[in-house]
Every structure is written in structure tokens, then in C-alpha cells.
Amino acid sequence: MAESSFGKVLYRGVEKCPICGANSLEVAELLYEIPSFGNVILYSYRCSNCGYRHVDLQYLEEKKWKTYKYDIKDERDVTETMVFRSKTCRIRSPDLGFSIDPGIAAEAFITTVEGLLYKVLDLAERMLVLSESEEEKSKIREFIENVRKALRGEKPFTLILEDPYGNSLIRPPRGREDRLETQGLISSETDKE
DSSP: OEEETTEEEEEEEEEOOTTTOOSOEEEEEEEEEETTTEEEEEEEEEETTTOOEEEEEEESSOOOOEEEEEEEOSHHHHHHOEEEEOTTOEEEETTTTEEEOOOTTOOOEEEEHHHHHHHHHHHHHHHHHHOOSHHHHHHHHHHHHHHHHHHTTOSOEEEEEEETTSOOEEEOOTTOGGGOEEESSOOHHHHHO
């Protein structure tokens, strides 16, 4: 295994791209040890011919169910709170009215709450374009406005991560860690929200 400033290189090579078929897919597999997660393998794919990109994480250590709950109260929480999401994690906000569920095509990512809200906003704007009824469009516009207020720190909301394998995490800004609620098992109260 070669060493890299980014982790231990398990594999690096060029393969056939699944999108364009050219032998220009740069593949890298890196082993990382991440605090709070343990060992993970990062898979990175990038085609220099067509621009296809994909990143995936594989967790090498299985943990128990974890639920994280954090109240986003201001702009600092939005811009400095980190979200580590595995493909098995459900992210939701009952206050804003969204849920990102796990599934076969689920995406693992590391971002700030701001980045997460921009992902949600992007999806809502796409839904608005595809929406046919005025009632549906009105609800989506209201949702978009609430997300924009949340992005500016003007609308407090609760963010909940539920991961059956415990491989996801919310990391609040320094000095605000005491506001993070963590549960080892999902509660029936959480199911009702």
C-alpha cells in the first residue's frame, strides 16, 4: 500500500468509463481512518473524456443504530455545522418538512448544513419546474422560501440523522456540542414525527 497525504492508496488506475465507454476513467481507492467513524475506503471515479464523476464511501466497521438531533438556531449553525452522511442514513427536518431517505442510489457525503440546504433547495426547484397543479406549485414555493430563510439563519429548525449502522454524524460548531442530542436506538416518538 502506497502512502498519500489523503490516506493509504489501495488502488489507482485507469479503466473503461461506464458512461462513454472510453478508457479514460481514473479510479482511486483510498483507506482513511476517520475519528468517530473508524476505517473507511473512499472510491473516486472521474472520466477525463466525458466528465462523469462519482464518489462513494465504504465503512469497514459496523456500529449500532444512532440518532442525532441538533437544533439549528442561527447563521453560524448553518455555516459551521458539519453533516457526515452514510448511504444508510435518513436525514430529515420536521420543521422544514423534508426527508432524504436511504436507498440503492443513496449518496454518502460530507457537507455543512448550508451545503445540505442547497441540495434540498436544488431538488425543490426542480420539483417546481415539473409540478403541474397550482396548489402543488404554491406549496413548493412556500417550502423554497422557508429553506432560503433557514439558509440565512432566519428560520430555526431541527435537523435529525437516523442511521441503522451508526456511520453518520452531526458535528456542531466549536462550543455548541452540548446542544447535540444523541440516542443509541430510534425511539417510537421519532417514528411519529
